[in-house]
Amino acid sequence: MKEIRVHGRGGQGAVTLAELTALAAIKEGKYAQSLPSFGPERRGAPVQAFVRVSEDKPIKIRTEIHEPDVVVVLDPSLLQVMDVTSGLKDGGIIVINTDNTPEEMSNKLNSSKWRVSTVDATKIARETLGIPVANTTMLGAMVKLTGVVNLDSLVEPLKKRFGRMAEKNINTMKRAYDEVKAAGDQNIRGNGNAII
Numbered sequence: 001m002k003e004i005r006v007h008g009r010g011g012q013g014a015v016t017l018a019e020l021t022a023l024a025a026i027k028e029g030k031y032a033q034s035l036p037s038f039g040p041e042r043r044g045a046p047v048q049a050f051v052r053v054s055e056d057k058p059i060k061i062r063t064e065i066h067e068p069d070v071v072v073v074l075d076p077s078l079l080q081v082m083d084v085t086s087g088l089k090d091g092g093i094i095v096i097n098t099d100n101t102p103e104e105m106s107n108k109l110n111s112s113k114w115r116v117s118t119v120d121a122t123k124i125a126r127e128t129l130g131i132p133v134a135n136t137t138m139l140g141a142m143v144k145l146t147g148v149v150n151l152d153s154l155v156e157p158l159k160k161r162f163g164r165m166a167e168k169n170i171n172t173m174k175r176a177y178d179e180v181k182a183a184g185d186q187n188i189r190g191n192g193n194a195i196i
Contacts, residue, residue: 001054002148003065007084008074011043013135017072018049020139020161024153025053033059046078053148072142073097074121074134079108088114095141095180097121097134102183117145119180121172128172129165136162136169140176151177 004021008014018034025032031054037047050065067087076098078084085094095117096105106116119141121134128137136158143151154173159166 001052001057001059002070002146003068004051004053004070004072004142004146004148005065005068006049006051006072006074007078007082008047008049008135009043009078010045010047011133012047012074013133014047014049014072014074016161017074017135017139017142018051020136020154020157021051021053021142021149023157024149027153027156028149030055030149031057031059033062035062035064037064046082051148068092070095070142070146070148072138074138076100085109085111085114091115093117093145095119095138095145097138099123102181106183115145115182117141117180117182119176121176124172124175124179128175129168137172137176140173140178141180143173144177144180145182 006014006017015036022032022034033052035050052059067089069089069092071084071088071094073084073096076096090113093115098118099120100118102116102118105118121137122132124137125134126132155170158169162169
């Protein structure tokens with residue numbers, strides 16, 4: 001089972017990213033769940049969302065994820081206000097929305113025990129969607145790094161979720177899939193050949 005924790009701020013789409021991942025996994029015949037974690041926070045406050053995907057066994061756990069295999073950070077400012085790497089397994093992946101290189105972010109996190117990847121999701125979203133909401137963009141990067149679902153399996157859930165804006169969201173996802181970078185120039189192959 002792969003466990004993914006998504007960090008964002010209210011209104012950035014962390015919960016939507018988790019839901020779309022779970023829907024795509026279910027479409028592929030896998031077991032999946034997504035859970036949000038937020039209280040009465042206002043727009044812009046830190047939020048978390050969680051995704052579990054199992055290839056062959058039903059998922060019976062219904063709790064927050066404290067030891068993820070993957071951490072997705074939609075807003076790099078969260079690195080200064082919370083420990084987004086808390087519990088991240090050794091060898092786990094962290095993918096951060098930033099214009100910094102993976103090596104720069106690895107140095108900032110002061111750790112060589114995780115595989116750090118970056119993509120400028122905000123820039124991609126602005127150029128493709130016209131707004132800086134990076135959830136579907138980060139979805140593409142996460143899929144490339146983890147192979148948790150196939151990129152094509154996300155098309156239908158995106159169409160249902162975004163309607164007439166679906167095509168632009170699909171394009172942002174595909175662009176991030178192509179542009180994500182990993183520390184040390186790791187060979188990122190995506191879908192089934194991921195580095196996790």
